[in-house]
Amino acid sequence: MRVRSIGFSTTICTYPRTPRNLHLFVSTRRYSHSDMSVVNRSVHPFDKSRLDALLNRRFFYAPAFEIYGGVAGLYDYGPPGSSLQANIMAEWRKHFIIEDHMLELDTTIMTPAPVFETSGHVARFADWMVKDTKTGDVLRADHLVKNVLEARLAGDREARGLAARPKDEKDKKRKKNAKTVVVQLADELVKEFESILAQLDNYSGPEIGELCRRYDIRNPDTGNEVGEPQQFNLMFASSIGPTGQHPGYLRPETAQGHFLNFSRLLEFNNGRVPFASAQIGRSFRNEISPRAGLLRVREFTMGEIEHFVDPEDKSHEKFREVRDTVLSLLDRHVQVSGSTQVTQMTIGEAVDKGIVANETLGYFLVRIHLFLIKIGINPKRLRFRQHMGNEMAHYAADCWDAEIENATGWTECVGCADRAAYDLSVHSARTGQPLVVRQALKEPIVTERDVPEFNKKVVGKTYGRDAGLLQKVIGEMDESQLTKLKGQLAQGQATISAEGKEFTITPDLLAIERKTFKQSIREFTPNVIEPSFGFGRILYTLLEHSFWCREQDIERGVLSLPPVVAPTKVLIVPLSAKEEFSPLVQEVSTKLRKAGIFSRVDDSNTSIGKRYARNDELGTPFGVTLDFASVQNRTMTLRYVCGGPRPTVGFSVVTRLTDLPSPCSERDTTDQLIGPIDDVITVLTELVQGTIDWPAACKRLPAYDGVQAVD
Amino acid sequence: MRVRSIGFSTTICTYPRTPRNLHLFVSTRRYSHSDMSVVNRSVHPFDKSRLDALLNRRFFYAPAFEIYGGVAGLYDYGPPGSSLQANIMAEWRKHFIIEDHMLELDTTIMTPAPVFETSGHVARFADWMVKDTKTGDVLRADHLVKNVLEARLAGDREARGLAARPKDEKDKKRKKNAKTVVVQLADELVKEFESILAQLDNYSGPEIGELCRRYDIRNPDTGNEVGEPQQFNLMFASSIGPTGQHPGYLRPETAQGHFLNFSRLLEFNNGRVPFASAQIGRSFRNEISPRAGLLRVREFTMGEIEHFVDPEDKSHEKFREVRDTVLSLLDRHVQVSGSTQVTQMTIGEAVDKGIVANETLGYFLVRIHLFLIKIGINPKRLRFRQHMGNEMAHYAADCWDAEIENATGWTECVGCADRAAYDLSVHSARTGQPLVVRQALKEPIVTERDVPEFNKKVVGKTYGRDAGLLQKVIGEMDESQLTKLKGQLAQGQATISAEGKEFTITPDLLAIERKTFKQSIREFTPNVIEPSFGFGRILYTLLEHSFWCREQDIERGVLSLPPVVAPTKVLIVPLSAKEEFSPLVQEVSTKLRKAGIFSRVDDSNTSIGKRYARNDELGTPFGVTLDFASVQNRTMTLRYVCGGPRPTVGFSVVTRLTDLPSPCSERDTTDQLIGPIDDVITVLTELVQGTIDWPAACKRLPAYDGVQAVD
Structure with a gap:
């Protein structure tokens, strides 16, 4: 089972999701000869450290609380960074909210615990961590296994003379940091490692602990053993009010605020679906050891859209306007076959062929694509990758991530998932509030079924205080049980057992009659299509795509x-x-x-x-x-x-x-x-x-x- | 001592600050006959409950987590409310940030504890609360005393036949809720109560506890006694990272994020002051028992400007553009004299007369005034009230609140304080980072002073390991001590005692010489003028000012x-x-x-x-x-x-x-x-x-x- 398997906005929630083969693909591709042919590579290849220095020097953003030594995963945006972010968000509002008449929301960050107990976050929004047994340093368990095994495989390849020479100074440095030890492994072991890496997302915490013991996986920084993996919930906990009796959490996504207000939103929209709510807001995730700049942070601004739709009709009225737009798609079948070959395809074709599950999802993929290009993302470095079966949340019908290529690989910047009816259903069950759409049927549905009719007087007289039990048992019978009972009664009498008691039933006690029912209202829990944007990631990749140097002044x-x-x-x-x-x-x-x-x-x-x-x-x-x-x-x-x-x-x-x-x-x-x-x-x-x-x-x-x- | 006496943005931080006399003024004025003359009052006077019902029904905002029973002081904004808020903020950005080239920031909410230890929030950002000894209900101590004593005085007035008849149904209801008991008090006691109420802000927690015992002040809801007042810090606490070793708080104001980034901002502005930074963001205050709708909440969106200025020159280059603007001013002298009579005055005159401390403060008062009017606040229901001596934070030079009249009285919606150099100084002292402006002087300052020059060889030979002590003692001497010592040396020798030791000093050991020093750089810690906006309060009062009913349809x-x-x-x-x-x-x-x-x-x-x-x-x-x-x-x-x-x-x-x-x-x-x-x-x-x-x-x-x- 994957940790965070419940998968609420797996968007922005996991490290840039780079299956191993993808990763290799990227690092090969980025420096391939065909790419080199267009430019004089020797001038100055993209240098992340140079961009990072610029962004820091001109105060696009900087580590928060820097004069106090800083805190990992927390950043402050300076004047150019916050203006850039504000402008991106203003464009987002225009592109999504105004264009599609979405209902804007601004909901609360501090959330009482019962909400996240219901949504599953309290129990399952967690990562496995391990502690260095001597220093107490904390590491994310799956990342530890990945890094160590990849380093051993790299050492093995080098020992076999298969490793590529380091491509440049940076590559050399990275290899050094990875502490690659050049040791050839047994062929058997290589296969085992490769198999583990391919299915790392499938291991539970205890299984990861077992891997650490079996393969002597240690903290690479110290060489010390690590302890048993423990689950660490990624929500920041606090307490509301002066008595300390009301535990609360900072929301890790804005989505729950939409779901809890569903009935008000529906009423605002005159009781009709489809409609979408939209919100820009801060969310918080107490990451174990964030070290990837703006790509992995503990506090971040998201834009989330929840498009509520009839589960039986996920068409979209504006789909025809976008159906000829060509997207770069990487579907799950291609990935499972081991390839990362992107297909250029119109969204119309993709939906027609069933590659993208429905029109609404397709419409949003195009809208996301257009938004990202409008703000300056390089369309050739943008792709939509479908989640594979094992990485998708259990309730999701389909999920596509907008991934943007940058110096660290392909990074998930927008997720677009079909969350089905999961959230509305669990909140409704917990609170007893119906979170449903009631729709007048054009043609009432007429059905017939058997209904029990008691002669209450006789039942009371016959069974006294057990009368209620009897009525309850019969009331809960399904169609086939009632039909059977009807048949028995037609023959004189029937016997029913309940809670160790036996009831003899005769036609004077109970008649079972066929009745006609007319249903003129259809009630359903809508499904939710959720595009979810991480503005920090988009902002960083945009800066990378916008960065270059003039020939005459490579310093600037x-x-x-x-x-x-x-x-x-x-x-x-x-x-x-x-x-x-x-x-x-x-x-x-x-x-x-x-x-x-x-x-x-x-x-x-x-x-x-x-x-x-x-x-x-x-x-x-x-x-x-x-x-x-x-x-x-x-x-x-x-x-x-x-x-x-x-x-x-x-x-x-x-x-x-x-x-x-x-x-x-x-x-x-x-x-x-x-x-x-x-x-x-x-x-x-x-x-x-x-x-x-x-x-x-x-x-x-x-x-x-x-x-x-x-x- | 006032609680929260440190007074960080007393803006948005205390209940609508309505000194008792003000309160009476408002309630009299609102229904005075002269007002009535302009309209047919019988049609439909302003009805807050009707407005509240509209805002709820059309989902401007609603209690957050409503389907879970809600949480006091937390609200969600629905489509019209969040659009209204977003539009107000967009106009704020245009009016302040773009118009005055402010440096925009977006800083972190989750803050490590040392920052708020330094700023004083951990020790002093607290209210006193008391617990009902039987039910455990928590009440804010000063509010309890105020409510109970005011109710007793009202009962006394009624018993003496002095009380006004209830003005309307609502007034009657309010009186009933206040649990007024019609009992005449001793004249002596009336005076005591009035005196206590007038200086309530000056009592410490233990003193409030003493008042509760002396006057048998109980929880009005239950009639139970209350316990000893305890300090309750209003910051939400949490913990950063997986080890639990890094306590953090949610910021109660955005201001610290500006101060911590001061050096970067100064550099961005090419080392020059004045400049202003500005930020819109969420802040959090764990209020003890918030019950005033959007006027007192636990999570709110603020806009804060920190204008950094030379403490010796608080003029403003654009002051001449605004100096003829007329504001409604209620200065501290008028208030201290017991009046609440507002004066209409140009800001030019107010600054010239020293009523408003300096041009920069005056400039911002006008800009705040213009902003509020632009978004629809009724200018006749807007005034600027100066803090009185006892309510102002100890470091502040001057502070004015923009107060807007609404159904609950005059509510502080924007604060505009001169925070002096307090924040930069304490952060600099704690971190050792210089948070100063360095300015080249046009005319270098030339000074002469006596300087001790040791003959280190001889000193070492004479006093061995005590040589260091001697040099330290003399090095720390001030001008007059050095002059005295110089005189003694001129006469042959001097004797100095330190740490129980005696040193005889002769001119071969030490020469004191007059030297010339040239200072070409002036270094100073800038002062900060801080306009601080509570958008929720502004939004609510704006809705109140915008609300009316058409004659033909009073229901809508x-x-x-x-x-x-x-x-x-x-x-x-x-x-x-x-x-x-x-x-x-x-x-x-x-x-x-x-x-x-x-x-x-x-x-x-x-x-x-x-x-x-x-x-x-x-x-x-x-x-x-x-x-x-x-x-x-x-x-x-x-x-x-x-x-x-x-x-x-x-x-x-x-x-x-x-x-x-x-x-x-x-x-x-x-x-x-x-x-x-x-x-x-x-x-x-x-x-x-x-x-x-x-x-x-x-x-x-x-x-x-x-x-x-x-x-």
Whole structure:
């Protein structure tokens, strides 16, 4: 059994899910020769440490409580990071909530224990951990086994002369860190290890403990033995109110807040399904030892949609609008066959062929795809991977993860699961509140069935205080039992035993009659399709996809963020800090502000080019320059500063593998435009709002040749 | 000593702070005859229970975990409530962050204990509580004393025939709930009680316990005695990581996240002050027994700004832009004199006269004022109240609360405090990290002072291992001691005692010389001006200010929300659900969506008027109607549905006391406009974005007279 097998939003819940074969695929592919052919690889391949340094230096985000030494898995977003996140979330609201008229919610984080007892989180939202027997250090049990066995297999391959040379310095370092010992293993043992790794998710805690003993798996950092695996619940516990009698947990997902409000939401929607609720909010998971930056954190912001749908009709009215969209799909059959070959297919075909379970799920996969591309994720590094049978939660009908490739491999950034009726059913059972849809049937359903009719007076007289027991027993009989009893009564009498007592029944006590029932209301518990987004993971991968270096300045990075999400939209660059420019700077700055556009002035004492370069690191897409011509003629030049990789070598291999999406398609258009200040601001406003793109802007304003002045 | 005396954001932190005299003032004023004169009071005075019912029925918000029985002080926002909140926050970002180029942050909620030990929260962020000795019910100690003594004084007044008749049913009910017993008290006792109430904030827990014993103060719900007051820390506690060794707390304010990141923020701002950081985020306070709806909750969303400023220069460069704005000020001197008379004054005058401590504080008061009015708070029910000496935190230089009047009295919704250098200083002292600004001085400061110069060889030879002690003692001498010593040495020798030892010093051991020092860098810890917003309180009071009833339908309420914050902007009303209208409905709906405008279609089978009325409750400001003329001519009519109280009786007394702010100024303008569909959408877009108002719209589109068709 998998830990966390209950699988509530397995999204964002497990390490980047990289089955072993996938992992190998990635590391081979990323550096394959065919990829290399498009660029001069020697210039500077993508360097994660360089990006990380930029993000830290410019305060996109940083370890929280840093001056107190920090806490693993907790991060603070600085100005560019939080603006970027806010812009991503604003776009999310527009793309999902407004576009599909979803019902927005904002529910509570601090949750009383009974809610998560019911949902199963208290019992099962846990990972297995082991303790170093000497230092007390805590390790996640499955990760320990994986790391140690993989290292031994690597050592074995090296001993057999099969290992690839380290690809680069980083690869060498990684190998060293993995503490690979070059020892050849028995052929038998290699097979055993490979088999264990392939089914690691299937082991229980005690079984993992058994593996540690059998193969002498120790803490690689210390060489010490580890203790017996213990379950560790990943929810942060607290207590509500002053008496300490009300245990509470910080929610590990926002979903339960939707389910508990189901009846109110349904009423708000006039009692009709389908409808979707949506929520952006913070969730918390007390991870055992998070070490993967924003990809694995203890506190994170999610966006969750719960689309409630008739279990018998999962069609979607807008499916026809998306059915021709092509997605990269990696279905479960391909994975089970040992391949990771992605198929390009329209969602229409995928649903028709039954690869994707239903239209609603298909519709959301496309919407997720479009959202991610709109904010700047490289579509060629995005795929939808279906959960395999053994990794899917027991109640789920189907589940697809949007995985985005980054330096650590393919990372699950959005999950899209069909949670069926699980959650509503368990909460309803626990609270006694009906969480159902009642639908008037167009055609009432007419049924006939046998019904027991007691002569209560006679029954009471005959059986006294056992009368109730008798009626109860008969009342609970099913159709076939009643038919049998009816037959016996027709022959004179019947005998029934209950709780050690025997009842003789005659037709004067009981008549069983055929009656007609008309059902005009259909009552059902809706199913739930749940797209669930981890904004931190999306934000980090977006930064990776946007990062490159200019040939002339490899020390400084560039972030080509689409204008719609860029933290600052416009850099205002006066020729100098001289006073003659300041009224104009003030004017432009104020006008942009009034248009709701976040700009930044750089009037520092250095060349215009340097100033632009410095702001490349912040991903500011547009720049306007104010010079003497501006003062004389009230004109201003406009450029698209870091719209995308320039058509030379000098950007990262990974970025170059695929072109960046549309915002960067201006590569061959004019570099700089000029126009009257107000016209430039009008064009800028439309560029930022996304109503026009750069080529359209080039048609609206004349090109600037470096000398031309516009009257 | 006040509990919570450390006073971190006393904003949002205490019950609506209504000094007793204020409270009386409010209850008198609200029903005074002069107010009544403007409306026919008999129609329907403001009824909080009616508003509460609307908010619950239409799912603006509801108790969280309701199907599990709910938890006091925790609320979930439904679709209209969370959209309203999101729109208020979006406007906040625009109004504060973008307008003033603030540095946005998004920091962590789960905080390791040392941070709050340093800030003082662990020791002092607490309330005193008492337990009912029999039932174990927990009560907040100061509230208990206040309620019981006030009830006794009320009973006394009634016994003396001084009490006012109950003003209405509600008043009667309130009196009954207060369990007023009509008993005349000794004159002496009345004075004692009044004196206690006036200084309740000054009692310590043990003193409150003493009061309970002396005056036999019991739990009014049960009549039982209460135990000794105990301190209850209001932070939710938890534990970080799997070992349980790292205690953590949920933050009770977002401010510490700003302070801990100060150095990064300063660097981001190129080392210069002033600058402001800003953050919207969730905070948590484990209130003892919250019972005031959204006005006192255990989990809430705040917006906090920390404006870092040179302690020696708290001027503000944009102060001149706001200095003529008139605010309603209630300063501390007026309050101390026993009055609550608000003064209307320009902020320029208030700062010039020293009523408001400095320009920066004044600037923010105006910005807060403008923000609240923009989102729809009635300016006549908004005032700024200065903290009195005894309620202000010990480190604060000045503090003003934006208080908004509502049915429960004047409620603190925004606090604006000068936190001085307290937080940065304590974190710096604890962590050893300098949290300072280093500023190059234009004119270096040149100083001269005496400096001891040892002949180390001789000192070592003379005093051996005591040489260090001697050097330390002299090194720690102040200016005057050194001057004295210098004089003694000039006369031959000096004697110094330290740790029971005596040292004879001669000029060959030590020379004291005058040296010149040049300081070219000034280092200082900035002060912090902190505007702190409680969005839940603002949202609730806004709903109260927006609520009224139409004369013709007193059962149904209307919410006149400004378009900028209204949850749904446009109601689309086709003449009927007939198929001929659906392509147009679809078209208009899609076009509005593309323009980023949240609309809602009501094609239910009832009259257009009824449909508009039903949507009044959701505060949807605009409506468009599609009829046969639309199909024929592609025209559409537009109306401003619930823009404000209609010019008749039939709205709440409280709302009518003052006109609603500008969004409602269209009262006398045309009711309905007509135009080609695309033109109407263009005008609508501008109305929603707030770039034009309704009168301007009336100039752009012809009035609709009920028959006219536009070609």
